[in-house]
Amino acid sequence: MSLEARLQAASSEYARLQAELSAAVESRQRLDAQLSENELVKKEFAVLTPNNTVYKLIGPVLVRQDPADARATVDKRLEFIRSEIKRVEAQLTDYDARTEKKKDEVCLFCFPPLSRRAHPPLHRQLVQIQAQIQAQGQHTAAATAATA
């Protein structure tokens, strides 16, 4: 394989990893929102008096529910969401490591063997691709920063 093709393959692989990473970031965000909503509901259940009737929305109707049942359901949900968060966290660190590795791989192509004098057109192309990759990387960095 030519150097150029290898770089192309590596950089498209890198872009794919970036997309997966941002998908994982998104699901992490969604889980966070669910977690805080369920925690608010749990807090609300904690201050109920026997006079407060609990209903659950099932389709278009409100169905009366036993408060103890409702509490148990929310607790179970919280447990599930927490374990999901742990899973996605692990995924995130994994993707992070893999993108980092790919990035190094792509960079390796660009620098040592090529001098500007030896391959002027190839060098120019590489610089361009590199700039593209950098722009993509920054985009994801912005997304991650927004979550933090």
Place this chain on the structure above:
Amino acid sequence: MAGQSQQINISDLDVPQLADVRKQLEEELTHLTNSFSQLKQAQAKFRSCIDSVKEVAPQNQGKTILVPLTNSLYVPGKLSDLENVIVDIGTGYYVKKTRAEAVKHYEGKIDYIRTNLETLQETIQKKQDNMSVVASILQSKLQAQASDKANKD
């Protein structure tokens, strides 16, 4: 964030890098201000809920109200239970509460959002400060470049 893990002096960056940093800050700022206005909207919604609960009062007993079945179809109705309302507490659960309890619930929500708004406000302020620092450095770099060029010509 990146700035802390590997310390880079911002004045060492060149013009395109500074422009990138500024763009990133801009994106973060729009995201944060969007969240801010969404929270404000939610707060306003809870306020109007309190107003609605206050309308369910004994002096309105027996008066006819219009109950929306869809956005454009209403049927006349009367309030039969003036003491209790059913409040959506999230994730599909609803709780029957007395009027006083409902108002207290909504006030708690408003307060919760207020604390969130305050922290968000602080974050936005910090980002704006960062942004103006980056913008002024970028400005001075551009000026230096322009005068360099003028000197060479």
